[in-house]
Amino acid sequence: MTLEGKQLIGSQAVEAKGEPIHAVNPATGETLEPGYKAGSKAEVERACELAWAAFDSYRETGLEARATFLETIADEIEALGDTLIERAMQESGLPQARLQGERGRTCGQLRLFASVVRAGEWLDVRHDPALPDREPMPRVDLRQRHIALGPVAVFGASNFPLAFSVAGGDTASALAAGCPVVVKAHSAHPGTSELVGRALQKAVARCELPEGVFSLLFGSGREVGQGLVSDARIKAVGFTGSRSGGTALMKTAQARPEPIPVYAEMSSINPVFLLPEALKARGKELGEAFVGSLTMGAGQFCTNPGLVIAVKGEALDGFVEAAAEAVKGAGAQTMLTPGIHDAYTQGVNTLGGSDKAREVARGPQGDGPNQCQAGLFVAKASDFLNDEALQAEVFGSTSLVVECADLDEVKALAEGLEGQLTATLQMDDGDIDAARGLLPILERRAGRVMANGWPTGVEVCHAMVHGGPYPATSDSRTTSVGSAAIHRFLRPVCYQNLPDALLPQALKDGNPLNVSRLVDGKREA
Amino acid sequence: MTLEGKQLIGSQAVEAKGEPIHAVNPATGETLEPGYKAGSKAEVERACELAWAAFDSYRETGLEARATFLETIADEIEALGDTLIERAMQESGLPQARLQGERGRTCGQLRLFASVVRAGEWLDVRHDPALPDREPMPRVDLRQRHIALGPVAVFGASNFPLAFSVAGGDTASALAAGCPVVVKAHSAHPGTSELVGRALQKAVARCELPEGVFSLLFGSGREVGQGLVSDARIKAVGFTGSRSGGTALMKTAQARPEPIPVYAEMSSINPVFLLPEALKARGKELGEAFVGSLTMGAGQFCTNPGLVIAVKGEALDGFVEAAAEAVKGAGAQTMLTPGIHDAYTQGVNTLGGSDKAREVARGPQGDGPNQCQAGLFVAKASDFLNDEALQAEVFGSTSLVVECADLDEVKALAEGLEGQLTATLQMDDGDIDAARGLLPILERRAGRVMANGWPTGVEVCHAMVHGGPYPATSDSRTTSVGSAAIHRFLRPVCYQNLPDALLPQALKDGNPLNVSRLVDGKREA
Incomplete structure (x- = not known):
């Protein structure tokens, strides 16, 4: 398939008029063709018009038809074959195996939502039958179902060109709910986006759905992104990205004549608590495993462990030593974009320049452009709590170990954290009491609490929560991964x-x- | 029980220092004792501190203990006996039977939530068991439950001194979820609020719960209300009242360092569509029944039918004539407060002063202060759509009949409406096609769609939705009445x-x- 560099609006491919957006191969610095001329108000207008026209019809598709549509999207993405993986590798610098896995996840996610649609629990059907003879007042017949909110604007994410982008979790869950979707492609991977967008267009056509069920726009966040969120026909927003980007969308959504919900997954440093017995028993092993999680995918995960918290002492020193060795041996990896690499370098320099944070290791610099050089720093708990610079997310393979005087200070530090996607406990049997003391705090602070694992790797399933209190997300009442989305x-x-x-x-x-159904308050399976 | 005029903070009754707030008997103009010295920052601070201290413990109460607590509140409210009804009558001008009914509803609502808590579906328990042998990657054990958001600020409503106030739907559902509650009493009925607040305090003590589970503050919206919504320990807000009040709280909640959800139930004119066959067959009867709904409780319901929409012609003239007669015969009723009466008078005068609205009937003026004089006006659809003044909610027994040229204009008018709590179809068998054409629009515009009933009278049950798109509420994804709250x-x-x-x-x-539980995606009852 030849990439055309056009906006995909309904069933059409339309050439816009703005400055062309080019992907850059971050591993080589090479500019990739074609250019995608940036869309403007006109393209937003047309995509929203079609989405609105499709809405009433699409939201009433039968369960089977809608599920089949989701499965057809997965089939069409798979039918793109190696073309998709190769283009995504060029645009993201991510390795082949990772992208193949991500494609599997993306298609699996679409099929999971197909099964969720068929099961129909999402309808939350309730029926309170009429009680004409009730005293003092009869009851009328009352029934409830859930319906789709309306067309949804989805923003592609830089760090998952497949699983959180054009046909990613936000799109899959919105389509499953019966909402048409207008995606704004991430400018880092327009070609990958076009390929997946074409697959989606084909699926819409094959399933004979109204063309407005899906559109894909290319352009700037200011013009196309804000334009979408401001459009009266858009009724919800899905976003994965930076805190500044997410909060800007929240502001726009709240300032509309009709405010709408924004589901922004933004900023998380994913604290890992090393409890004393575990640290004593296997500090070295934990240090090595930790760096494995920290450096996976050049640390470009929302759930990357950016913070380690433990009581200071010999055991923690052993952990830090082992982690430092591992960091030094962690090969440099290409980051997703020059912009992300710049932000990472700046974040690491801020830590390095702070007299409150001590550098204990840096990884190899690597060859070529946009290499992520891993980093490990140590700070004192009191300094961490008093210095916002130390608390900021550094998106990439750098983490900060915070030394606490005792378990009380560990708890105080946990209480001082902002909202997080995850919180991790490394613990042995002897740590149960300490863990029990922390758990209520972590539940309040994070969407997912885990023991003896690492936060990277987010399972797409029914029980997953990829969410959490602000600023991890804009809405802690939900998840952006898993069927509950x-x-x-x-x-x-x-x-x-x-x-x-x-x-x-x-x-x-x-x-x-x-x-x-819930009939008169009783569950009927 | 002697009213003390104090803030109820945890287990204490505390005298604040602000200007005293006095209720006024709207039927007589008489000022009622005692005065409630207005609270300030200090009282907000103390109530939030206690609520926060109670949170981790209260949210982990067992299902049975929490359900018993809700039932105990109902018992304690009933134990107040006639004292409560008498005080509420004095403070609201509402008749005895209505308040007795409202007490029944309030206590029934608490007991409904007790049954919901016991059933445990709200926990939404999910379990995806570990799959250690899965290829290419094993799955870890993942479980999900729902937990309480945190302490909730609840604002008492003027128009339901019991069912939407201190122990009303917001409080009952928040307590059921495991959230401590801090109520800001409505200044129109502080004595009623104190009585119910004391009942709640007793229930907390009898159930040996932490005292911070409930506090009741008296004071201004600006100081106590905004103070609560700004407090970092408050994690959600429940409000029923005016659009200006609700949007002010939304703004404050969004401007916090950590934005929080606001559930504001605000403004709705509850359109009633008279379809042609029904209008032809029983226009007169509908006119009379309509005015029964319009004048119930002096029209002071969120679901009061403030708008009637139909195709013009003889049948509609018959409806208007019958309704006009009924309005003329509708006895004046005392409104809740002088402020509400003033706003009503102003709203009616705006309609009366518009050259786009024709007055067809006014009810009797009534004797004494704060009497609601019913009103009925007629306007053309094109004028209605172009004049925001005609679309504004008039809180009280006044309604506007909008004449359309044909069914297409009826549909256009429906599309032009803002979000509503309810939409009503008066229809006969021959109207099915017309109703089918309107239904998708009404579903998008309203939380509850009904046929051949009237919107007043909101059943507290499982299938109820008392909600709807903005500005009916601030969050269309929820309901403030019924177990789903x-x-x-x-x-x-x-x-x-x-x-x-x-x-x-x-x-x-x-x-x-x-x-x-949902185990591996399969429902286990």
Whole structure:
């Protein structure tokens, strides 16, 4: 397939008029063709118009039809074959195996949502039958289902060109909920985006859905991104990226005549707590494993462990020593974009320049442009709590070990943290009491609490929470990974005393969709 | 019980230092004792401190203990006996039977949430067991439950001194979710609030819960209200009231260092669509029934039908004539407060002064202060759509009939409406097609769609949605009435690979709480 460098609006490929956006191969600095002429108000307008026109029809597609559509998208992405992986490698600098895995995850995610759509629990069907003889007042017939919020604007993420981009988790869950989607491609990987966008266009056509179910725009965050979030026909936003980007979208969404929900997954340093017994028993082993998590994918994960917290002493020194050795041996990796590499370098320099943080190791510099040189720093708890610069996320393979005087200071530090995606406990049996003391704090601070693992690697399943209190996300009541993500794009509607002919299928007498229902407060499977 | 006029902070009654707030009997103009000295920062601080201290413990109360607490609150409110009804009558001007009914609803609501807590579906327990042998990567053990968001600020509403105030729906659902609650009493009924607050204090003590589970503050919206919403320990807000009040709280909540969700139920004119066949068959009857709904409780309901939409012609003229007669015969009723009466008078005068709206009937003026004089106006659809003044909510027994040229204009008008709590269809069998054409629009515009009923009267049950798109509420994804309201105050947390000793009861192996679980994507009842 030849890349055309055009906006994909409904079933069309349209050439815009702005300055062309070119991807850059971060491993070589080479500019990649074609250029994608940036879209503007006109393209936003047309995509939103089509999305709105498609909405009422698409949200009422049957469970089977909608599930088949999601599966068809997965099939069409797989049908792109090596072309997709090769282009994504060029645009992201990520290795082949990682991108193949990410493609598997992306397609698996679409198929997971297909199964969720078919099961129909997301409809949350409720029925309180009429009680005409109730005293003092009769009860009318009341039924409830969930319907789609409306067209959703999705922002592609830099660090997952497949799984959090054009057909990633936000798109999959919004489409599953019955929402048309308008994606703003991330400018770092426009070619990958076009390929996946074409697959989506094909799936829409094959499933004979209204063309406005999906559009893909290329352009600037200011013009296309803010334009989408400001458009009255957009009813929710999915975003994965920086804190400044996410909060800007939140502001725009709140300032609209009709404010809308923004699901922004933003900033997290993912604290790892090394509890005393575990540290004593296997500090060295933990240090090595920790650096494995820290340097995976050049640390460019939202769940990268950017903070290690423990009581100071010999055991922690052993951990730091082993981690320092591992950092020194961690090969440099190409980062996703020059911009991300610059921000990383600046973040590391801030730590390095602070008299409160001590550098204990740097990794090899690497050859070529945009190499991520790993880093490990140590600071005191009191300094950490009093210095916002030490608390800032450094997106990449650098982490800070914070030494506490005792477990009380560990708890105080946990309480002082901002909202996080994850919190990790390294613990042995003898640490149960210490862990029990920390757990209520971590539950309040993070969306996912784990023991004896590492935060990188987010399973796409039913129980996953990839979310957490602000600023980890803009809305702690949800997750952006896993089947529960569908709930972000739904709202309840109650139907009172409607004739059967008007009731949606999900609510008709006899339960023709055969979905789980709450009838008079009792669960019917 | 003697009213003391004090703030109820935890287990204490504390005298504040501000200007005293006095209720006024709207039926007589009489000032009621005692005065409630307005609270300030100090009282907000103390209540939030106690709420925060209570949070970790209260959110982990067992299902049975929490349900019993909710039932105990209901028992204690009932134990107040006639004292409560009498004080509420004095402070609100509402009739005895209405307040007795409202007390029944309030206590029924608490008991409904007790049953919801016991059933445990709100925990949304999910378990994806470990798959150590999965290829290419093993899966770790992942479990999810929902936990309480944190302390919640609840604002008492003027129009339901019991059901939407101190122990109303917001408080009941927040407590059910495991959130401590700090209520700001509505200044129109401080005595009623104190009585219910004392009942709540007793229930907290009887159930041996931490005192900070509940506090009740009296004071201004600016100082106490905004103070609460700004406090870092408050994690969500429940509000029922005006659009200006609700949007002010939304702004404050968004401007915090950590933005929090605001559930504000604000403004709705609750359109009623008279479809042609129904109008032809029973226009007169509909006109009379409509005015029954319009004048109920002096029209002081969020779901009061403030707008009637139909195709013009003889049938609609018959409806208007019958409604006009009924309005003329509708006895004046005392409104809740002088402020509400003033706003009502102003709203009616705006309609009356518009050259786009024709007055067709006014009710009797009534004797004494603060009497609601019902009103009925007629306007053309094109004028309605072009004049925001005609679209504004008039809180009270006045409604506007909008005449459309044909069904297409009816649909255009429906599309032009802001978000609503309810939308009503008056329809006969022959109207099915017209109703089917309107339904997708109404679903997008309203939280509850009904046929052949009237919007006033909101059943507290499982299928109810008392919500809707902005500005009906600040968050269309929820309801403030009915058992689903509990979800507003919860967020998911995922537990990865935690030892059984650390897992919360809800997630332990063997399902000791015996709650419904989603295991590997399959529902286990």
